[in-house]
Amino acid sequence: MLVNCILRHGKKSLAYQILYKSMRSIKQRTKKNPLFVLRQAIRRVTPNVTVKARRVGGSTYQVPIEIESAQGKTLAIRWLLGASRKRPGRNMAFKLSYELMDAARDNGNVIRRKEETHRMAEANRAFAHFR
Template structure:
């Protein structure tokens, strides 16, 4: 019997306030040094800041930001007969969502300022409006994949 059928799949858990899996994914990516309560506080403060600024449901803004930053193509390095090629590959939606969350948090950490919840809230609002560094990262990745389309047969 193969091990694949007996292995359990990971089930994403819900966060305590919004009961949303996406919020829990973001909290787990914010997490540093095992301080989950601090990660929850940062995200919840940024969501309340979004609600005050936009007067919309902050979960909708969060979903829009992640959806607009999610890439469809990525570029992977493949070594073929001594040469390394940048090969464009399509990715699944779950991997794209993970990349989008990582890019959003990375670009919010690079913003100037001390308060992470301010930086995260403004980055999420910018991404929902299709601005910001995370959107630029997605466009850059798509541009790289488009320019290396000739190497797609090395998949």
């Protein structure tokens, strides 16, 4: 699933190379199992709730909605890859490895995005009855 999200323009072999190079880089830098770091990063980034725009009587409300674990994981992977692409650096493997290590350590742009989503849901809790 991660490889298919990395994929651009149908170049799957390049996506595999990016993933394997980033895993190798994580292993060299942290001296830990890179799959453990990957799982930990995804677990820490996965959101529990999100907000969805609902239009009621001419007004648009941001309604907080709980999301399932599969949808949360997909969102977490999408956020991780998006933050990796925006990160300044040499190549995608390098950027992805640093983003995963940051997320596993509970800091970085992706963690901030998750917290922002949770704050938005908490602030709009009054509109939960519009589900």
